[in-house]
Amino acid sequence: MEEKPTRTRIVDAARDLMRTAGLARTTTKEIAKAAGCSEAALYKYFSSKEELFLTVLNERLPRLAGLLGTLVADPGGRSVEENLTEVARQAALFYEQTFPVVASLYAEPQLKRRHEEAMRTYGMGPHKPIEGLAAYLRAEQQHGRISADADPMAAASLLLGACVQRSFAWEMTPDRRPPDSLDDFARTLARTLLRGIA
Known part of the structure; x- marks a missing residue:
């Protein structure tokens, strides 16, 4: 099975963590770990946790x-x-x-x-x-x-x-x-x- 692209894994991990722990308690470090990448890799795609949250809203929710x-x-x-x-x-x-x-x-x-x-x-x-x-x-x-x-x-x-x-x-x-x-x-x-x- 082909691995999902890094950006997709990051957004999926952010959605899952934010839904279980809430936005305030979810860190970019935890998101990167759950996505199987470094925090530096996360910041190549997203400038902040807020931008990542807005991406989750736009791409992963109804x-x-x-x-x-x-x-x-x-x-x-x-x-x-x-x-x-x-x-x-x-x-x-x-x-x-x-x-x-x-x-x-x-x-x-x-x-x-x-x-x-x-x-x-x-x-x-x-x-x-x-x-x-x-x-x-x-x-x-x-x-x-x-x-x-x-x-x-x-x-x-x-x-x-x-x-x-x-x-x-x-x-x-x-x-x-x-x-x-x-x-x-x-x-x-x-x-x-x-x-x-x-």
Whole structure:
């Protein structure tokens, strides 16, 4: 079996360690060791742990940003309910997988500031999905598939906020079992939101 390229091994190791130990407690030294390379080799590909984390977000977690970009570019495809259901599904998966990674940032103010600066530098941040979903909903308004008096930013915040809350609430629960399946959650959430903005 052919060995994975060094960069791929580094990103995979970073994802695995960040998900189990959290971003604050994962070091570049541990990532390099898990990837089977030197720390110097890691720095040939990534300038910092923050850049590596952003790469993990973009390349190894559910592609929420890509989905939203596609919907904004072609809002008239599937029904609004189908699109919102898929957004809710991908968002719930995304937040479920990122919550354990980023939760540790709140215990390390210096690391949190560095992380925030890196996100600003790369044009990323937790507000981006809300802006992307709001842009999609505005495009649907222009196509007449959403009420003209609906507030796209509020609707986007409601849908994505529910996805974040699902991750947080069930991550904090000992048995960690949501009352409904991910597909049922996404479908019900999209349908309920759409009733208010259609």
